[in-house]
Amino acid sequence: MTPEPITETEAASAAASGNAATDRFRQSGKLAHVEAAQERVSMLAGRLIKAANDIVLEEKVSYDEYNALKAWLIKVGEDGEWPLFLDVWLEHSVEDVATSHRKGNKGSIEGPYYVPDAPEQKCPATIEMRPDEAGTPLLFQGQVRDTDGAPLAGAKIELWHADEEGFYSQFAPGIPEWNLRGSFIADEQGRFEIHTIQPAPYQIPTDGACGQLIAAAGWHAWRPAHLHLKVSAPGHELLTAQLYFPGDPHNEDDIATATKPELMLDIQPAAAGDGVQTTYDFVLDPVD
Ligand code: DHB
Ligand code: FE
Numbered sequence: 001m002t003p004e005p006i007t008e009t010e011a012a013s014a015a016a017s018g019n020a021a022t023d024r025f026r027q028s029g030k031l032a033h034v035e036a037a038q039e040r041v042s043m044l045a046g047r048l049i050k051a052a053n054d055i056v057l058e059e060k061v062s063y064d065e066y067n068a069l070k071a072w073l074i075k076v077g078e079d080g081e082w083p084l085f086l087d088v089w090l091e092h093s094v095e096d097v098a099t100s101h102r103k104g105n106k107g108s109i110e111g112p113y114y115v116p117d118a119p120e121q122k123c124p125a126t127i128e129m130r131p132d133e134a135g136t137p138l139l140f141q142g143q144v145r146d147t148d149g150a151p152l153a154g155a156k157i158e159l160w161h162a163d164e165e166g167f168y169s170q171f172a173p174g175i176p177e178w179n180l181r182g183s184f185i186a187d188e189q190g191r192f193e194i195h196t197i198q199p200a201p202y203q204i205p206t207d208g209a210c211g212q213l214i215a216a217a218g219w220h221a222w223r224p225a226h227l228h229l230k231v232s233a234p235g236h237e238l239l240t241a242q243l244y245f246p247g248d249p250h251n252e253d254d255i256a257t258a259t260k261p262e263l264m265l266d267i268q269p270a271a272a273g274d275g276v277q278t279t280y281d282f283v284l285d286p287v288d
Helices: 014-026 038-059 063-078 082-089 091-099 209-217
Strands: 120-122 137-146 156-161 181-185 191-197 226-232 239-244 267-269 276-279 282-284
Touching: 014 082, 014 209, 063 082, 063 209, 082 091, 082 209, 156 191, 181 191, 226 282, 239 282
Parallel strands: 120 181, 137 276, 137 282
Antiparallel strands: 137 191, 156 181, 156 226, 226 239, 267 276
16 A cells, blocks of 8 residues: 555645655565564663663653653654654664674665655656756766775666755655656666756754654754765665765754765756756675
């Protein structure tokens, strides 16, 4: 079953994007691989419970605070915001653990808004966008190589990103299904050339449970502008990454802690036509 599409009449809201992200996760097939060894569950759940109890005892948490927490956790579920909450505040550590052995490219979190099987095109290509899509034209090009420097012919680059309003297709209303999403096949030299637009900085929804916490704590809700990517080639580890734009005020204080210096783009004026261009080469680790 495919997730319920978000309709035009639904407002862009935390509950709409949260519930879409929750549906997407349920249908992603990610849970098919989970094997829970009893000892591991007991150790991890036990440590999490102990950490929470330690905080209560050390910080002398009151019943009012305990009840506020209970109400908030209930609301995270009602708003469908568990994927958003976990991807913002925890996924970056999981990603670090998963990729620490790599010699090739640094990666970054997937986030809640990936959709598999976006329409495929051979490079050079233009990502699907509305005829009047707002935003600075961006030519994104580069080469995919292995850790020995050999080009990876026919590598696949999946790209998805927010529009100029900071919204993602399939998670905000009124945007065509595959807008600013695509799968791009590199040439015989592993080179790719993709025309798109520069995404805007992204604010995680402020009208749901996560937004409520951010406001109550006096934090901000911003992620810097970013391109999401999955880069793959047979015999190589899948790279999930994000690329960032220099000068964005939130590169240094990303709410999702997902920026890395190695993932910063070098943005130049376009050599042809309007807008800007950037070259970024990916290095994939072999599967061992
Ligand atoms: C979230 C949104 C993103 O676009 C992203 O890249 C990471 C996290 C979120 O809302 O949780
Ligand atoms: Fe994102």
